[in-house]
Structure formats: structure tokens, C-alpha cells
Amino acid sequence: MTVHTKPQPTKFVPAQWPRKLRSTEWFGGTSRDHIYHRSWMKNQGLPADLFDGRPVIGICNTWSELTPCNAHLRDLAERVKHGIYEAGGLPLEFPVFSPGESALRPTAMMYRNLASMDVEEALRANPLDGVVLMVGCDKTTPALLMGAASVDIPAIVVTGGPMLNGWFRNERIGSGTALWQMSEAIKAGTMSQADFLEAEQAMSRSPGSCNTMGTASTMASMAEALGMALSGNAAIPAVDSRRRVMAQLTGRRIVQMVKDDLKPSDVLTRAAFENAIRCNGAIGGSTNAVVHLLALSGRTEVDLTLDDWDRLGRDVPTIVNLMPSGKYLMEEFFYAGGLPVVLKALGEGGLLNKDTLTVSGETLWDEVKDASNWNTDVIRPVNSALTAQGGIAVLRGNLAPNGAVLKPSAATPSLMVHRGRAVVFEDIGDYKRKIDDPDLDIDETCVMVLKNCGPRGYPGMAEVGNMGLPSKVLKKGITDMVRISDARMSGTAYGTVILHTSPEAAAGGPLAIVQDGDFIELDVPNRRLHLDIPQAEIERRLAAWSSPVEQPKSGYAQLYHRHVTGADTGADFDFLRGYRGKDVPKDSH
Ligand code: FES
Numbered sequence: 001m002t003v004h005t006k007p008q009p010t011k012f013v014p015a016q017w018p019r020k021l022r023s024t025e026w027f028g029g030t031s032r033d034h035i036y037h038r039s040w041m042k043n044q045g046l047p048a049d050l051f052d053g054r055p056v057i058g059i060c061n062t063w064s065e066l067t068p069c070n071a072h073l074r075d076l077a078e079r080v081k082h083g084i085y086e087a088g089g090l091p092l093e094f095p096v097f098s099p100g101e102s103a104l105r106p107t108a109m110m111y112r113n114l115a116s117m118d119v120e121e122a123l124r125a126n127p128l129d130g131v132v133l134m135v136g137c138d139k140t141t142p143a144l145l146m147g148a149a150s151v152d153i154p155a156i157v158v159t160g161g162p163m164l165n166g167w168f169r170n171e172r173i174g175s176g177t178a179l180w181q182m183s184e185a186i187k188a189g190t191m192s193q194a195d196f197l198e199a200e201q202a203m204s205r206s207p208g209s210c211n212t213m214g215t216a217s218t219m220a221s222m223a224e225a226l227g228m229a230l231s232g233n234a235a236i237p238a239v240d241s242r243r244r245v246m247a248q249l250t251g252r253r254i255v256q257m258v259k260d261d262l263k264p265s266d267v268l269t270r271a272a273f274e275n276a277i278r279c280n281g282a283i284g285g286s287t288n289a290v291v292h293l294l295a296l297s298g299r300t301e302v303d304l305t306l307d308d309w310d311r312l313g314r315d316v317p318t319i320v321n322l323m324p325s326g327k328y329l330m331e332e333f334f335y336a337g338g339l340p341v342v343l344k345a346l347g348e349g350g351l352l353n354k355d356t357l358t359v360s361g362e363t364l365w366d367e368v369k370d371a372s373n374w375n376t377d378v379i380r381p382v383n384s385a386l387t388a389q390g391g392i393a394v395l396r397g398n399l400a401p402n403g404a405v406l407k408p409s410a411a412t413p414s415l416m417v418h419r420g421r422a423v424v425f426e427d428i429g430d431y432k433r434k435i436d437d438p439d440l441d442i443d444e445t446c447v448m449v450l451k452n453c454g455p456r457g458y459p460g461m462a463e464v465g466n467m468g469l470p471s472k473v474l475k476k477g478i479t480d481m482v483r484i485s486d487a488r489m490s491g492t493a494y495g496t497v498i499l500h501t502s503p504e505a506a507a508g509g510p511l512a513i514v515q516d517g518d519f520i521e522l523d524v525p526n527r528r529l530h531l532d533i534p535q536a537e538i539e540r541r542l543a544a545w546s547s548p549v550e551q552p553k554s555g556y557a558q559l560y561h562r563h564v565t566g567a568d569t570g571a572d573f574d575f576l577r578g579y580r581g582k583d584v585p586k587d588s589h
Contacts, residue, residue: 012357015261022153023056025584026127033589037127041092050090055258057084057251058131059093060119060148062140067100069137069216072207072238073160079244080132080158083251089130089258091251096122096147099139101215109488110460110560112139112146112295113573119147120576125585128153130258132250136160136209136238138491141219142292145228146572149264149299153582154257156359157229158250159220161238162330163208168199174323175203175210176492180466187436188474208238211329213322215491218285219292224339225279227267227358231367235338237331257359265579268300271353274312275343275364278351281316281391282342284325284409286491287499290392291461295570298577306394306403306568310527313391316351318409319380324494325409326386328378336378340371349382395498395529398538399510399520402502402568404484404529410494412480416524418496419532420447420482424516426548427452428464436471444478447520451511454486454504455564455571457549459557461486461500466493482522484529486511486567498522498529500567506549507566513541 020028026037028051038051059080063073077093084091096118099111123131133144136159148155166173182199185191209216220234230250236243273293280289290309297304320342322328346352347365354365373379380386387409395404408416423442425431431450434440442448448467455461465487469478483497486504503509510531514520519532531538552558563573 012262012266015259017259018053021053021055021129021258022582022584023127023129024053027051027056028053033587036589046090055089055129055255056127057089057091057254057258058123058126058128059091059134060122060131060144061093061095061134062098062136062144063095063134064098064100066103067098067137067140068102069100069209070098070135070140070160073134073136076158076160076244076247077134079247080134080251083248084255087252087255089255094122094126096144099143101138106458107460107462108139109462109571112143113560113564113576114556115139115143116146117576119144120150120580123148123151123153124582130154130254132254133157134160136216138215138219138288141216141223142296145223146296146299149268149296150576150578150580151582152263152265152579154254154262155228155264156250156254156257157223157233158247159209159223159229159233161208161236161240161243162217163204163211164206164237164239165211165329165331166203166205168202172329173199173203174212174329174492176214176490177212177323177494178203180493184468184474184479187468187471206239210492211331212324212492213284213286213320213330215286215288217330218280218283218289218491221279221283221285221339222276222289222293225276225343226272227356227364228264230360231340231358232338235330235334237334253359260361262359262361265300267357267359268296268302269356270302270304272356273297273302273304274308275353275356277309277312278316278346279343281313282318282346283320284318284322284386284390287392287405287407287489288491290405291488291500291567291570295572298570298572299579301579309392309405310394314389316346316391317382317385318387318390319345319382319385321378321380321386324492332375332378336375337371337373340368341373341379343368344371345382393524393527395524395527397529398535399484399514399529399531400501401510402566404498404501406496406498406524408524411496415480415482415496417522418447418482419519419521420445422447422449422514422516422518422520424449424514425451428458428462431467435468438472440470442470442473444473444476444481446481448481448483449511449514449520450483450485450487451505452549454506455567456561457486457504457506459560461488461567461571463488463490465489465499466495466497484511484520502566502568504566506547508542508545508547510538510542512545513538
């Protein structure tokens, strides 16, 4: 396979049409091989004139009944097909590995890279000129974007949309957020198990992804802010008729994108990533966006770093009042005007690169400049923002030489500068065994430290960083403590939680040598995370350290362990970084 040099973003000029397309290598001739490729396709009842050189569009579908958030995507794909046919293309739908968040073990994140490989190789090896990426649940969006970016054929995202609001006893139930709150209420003795089971029935009322500003809604917003989805896509509820309209319009649009040769490398520029980072601050988006966008930028060879997240997001106010940072859910966000209103506010505040290109062929600013805000409590004006400084704080210090992240909008202001005694859990099993032990020496001033939950350690960098507080602390009415780990946190979660500590403990990062009783200093305003023991003692402990995590003996788990990079570079595989292009592989017939 040819390794291409970095695509250079230039001012986009649509290609000439008609011209010979990639798919004509398979379908556009009278040789034995052309007949072979066409005739087998025709067993699906496709008329001969569909192979006349028109754009062949893949519908790359993460539909799966094991990924309930995406279980309606087969139905939605039919609307995409309508649009492709209307615009004169030939749609061919195909499945790819679907990493579903709610069921996969040890964690869906372990399979994001696998799914991206599936997508990349499927796109390159098949007779496709463009692709519609059908995504929804958390990892499906970055996985498909990463795969498409490494091939760089015209690609457009359509998401499945969020679930309807959950309601229980006249209160909104936010996906995930309510689950964490209720499980802590059970431990605190303020909610009964019977009520918890009754609430379960009200949590997931319709098809779609999590209804909070969790990772799925965040990544849908990132796709739109990057310019990879049509404007307004992110917030439309899964069951709203306008979601189907969006799917159909997306199908129409990809055909023109192929004719124009508008590729991911034309859209995914550094300026587009900067817009996405600022957008994440404005929506109070998930910390998971950090690892996913770093991984995606690695596929495009845009030089994005962890420090860009801190620098670009620092002055961005969080204006979207959605759980887990705020009060409302995605349904209300849609009714208020959705993401275009947020992007317009960023543009008016001088926080948007207005001339980035989107899949529509227009600039991002042209797409959003006329947006109207229909509910200023859901999407706040900047002067009444939820948090003046949203974004993601990137912390460094002797405990995190390569960085760690914290989401200020989900944290407790009084804990942003804190010194506390470490209570250490060596891994997630150790945490589960000890956390509710009445003899555990812990109070609300302590700093909870969880090790070996990073990409290699768990494996897969599970969403366990927002470890629940000890029952005896919860029973005092305390709802937050400083927590530090190399894990991730669900986008639906909250708290003063320091995540993605790099290098991870299983790779010999300083997190590995923290002991019970050490003191840790957190200073978010100065972006500092410090283990307050002498440097010589740190070096002595590191010299004596050996990894408790064994390399898996075979299979995908071994491939993952050997090749996954740190969270600070997106936890992609080292051999997948970069752009490998769309060269047609040679035929075997
Ligand atoms: Fe699938 Fe939240 S579990 S989007």
C-alpha cells in the first residue's frame, strides 16, 4: 500500500464533472473482470444502467442490535438511499464492526481502533467513490471518521440522533447522569432499590443515543463543528421526522460531493479542529472528545496537541445548559435551535474560524450566521454563561508529565485548588473491594487515586475515572471529592475528576508509584498536578517498579497492548497514524 504525503489544504475548487471515477475500475468496461464485478452485483436486482459511471456511494452502517443506540440505523439508511438515488448515485449499504458503549466488555474504547481499521480497509478495497458514515453511539463516530480520513474519499456523517428525554416522577432523567446520581443516592440511603428499578423503565424511552451532552452528543457536535455533517444534524431527536429528512438530504449531498471531489482532507484542516475544540467548551462537551479528536487529527496529519485543548478552550464560556454540566437534555437543545446557535455565538465572540469548508460546500459561518436562539435558558447568552471558562483544563506536573485533563464545568469550584492525602486503589478490582469498607481510612479531604485503568492497563482505558465516593462520605451529604486516574470518564458523568493521566500507570508513569498517605496538590488555575514527595523518592520508587499488567498472549488484545499509544496522543495504534490513501488495490480475478 502506498503511503501518501500529507494532503495540503488549499482553497477548494470543485473538480470537473463528468470524469472517470474510482468505481469504474470495477464496473466501467467489458473485460472479463468488469463483467465479473457487475454480474454478481446484479443478483440484487440492480438494473444495468446503474453501472453507467455514476457515483457509487457506500452507506457504512454501524447498525447493530448489540448497539442499542444505533439499532434504528437500518431504517434510517433507507432514507439515505432515497437521497442517493434522487441525486443520481448508486447506494450500496454495508455493515462494519459496531462498538456499542452499553454492552461491550472490557470497554467499547478497546474496539474503536478495530472498527476504524474495518472501515478503512472496507472503503479502500471496495468499488466506492464516496461514503455516508452512519453513526451514533460514542465510539462509532470517531471510529468511522478515523477510517474515512485515512482513505480520504468523499465522506459525510449522519448520526442517528439522541433519544427523547427521559422522565421519572416529573423530573428529567438524563442518560447516564441519572444512573450515577441514583446509584450514589442508594449508597447514601436516600433512594430505595424499588424506586431505582422503577426509574430504569423511564431511562431509555425511544431509539437513539444518550440524551445528555454525553460523548455521543458531543461527538455528533464535533462532527458538525468540524464540517463533516450537514448543519443542524447533531441535535435532531432520533424519532423526529426531521432526522429522516436529514438522512435523505445527506444522501443527496454525498453524490454532489463525489462529483466535486470534496474530500475529508479539504474539510479536516487545523482551523476546523480549532473550531471543534472551542465548540466542545461551549457545549460543555465530553472529555472523551479530547482522545477522539487527537486520534482523528493523527489520521489527517494535522499537528494537534493536548496543549491546543487548553489554549483554545480556556476562554470559551459554556453556554449550553445540558446535563451533566447543566439542567436540560438534547430534545430541548434541538428545540432551542441546536448547534448552529452555539457556533454563531462563537463566531460573534471572535472564537470561530469562519471560513472553514464544510461538506455542504459552504463555509461554516455561511451555515450558521442566520441561526436563531429560541430558548435562552437552554442556550445561554454569553453574559449569563454556565461557566465563564469552559473547555478542558490540561494539567501537568510530576504526577502527569505528559498531561492529564479535567472538565471545569463539571467540577466543584471549591475543589479546584486542593491539597489532600492520597487513598490509593491499585486497580478497579482493588477499588471495588475497598471503597465501602467501613475501615477504609478516608474522608472528603482525601484524594482518591486509581491506577492501571489507562489504554494498556484496563485494557482499553475504561470509563471508571469518576469512581463513586465511599458510602461513609456520601452519608455525610458530600457529593464530590478530588479523584485522579489514567482512566476516562463517561461524558454523562461529573465531578472534580482528573483523567487521562499520562503516561499511564501500566506504562510506568508516575501515577504508578503513588502510595497511601502521600500528599497531592491540585491547582487548576495554574494547571498544576503535583505529588508532594522528594524527587529522589520518586526516582527510587520508579526504579523499583515493575508493571503488574501482563501482555496478553495472543489475539486482538495482544495487538492492542503492543500498539496502543498514550491518551495524550489519542490512544490510536501507532501503525494507524497517518493517511494511506485511496489507491485501488490490484485485482485477483
Ligand atoms: Fe450509546 Fe450513550 S450508550 S450513546
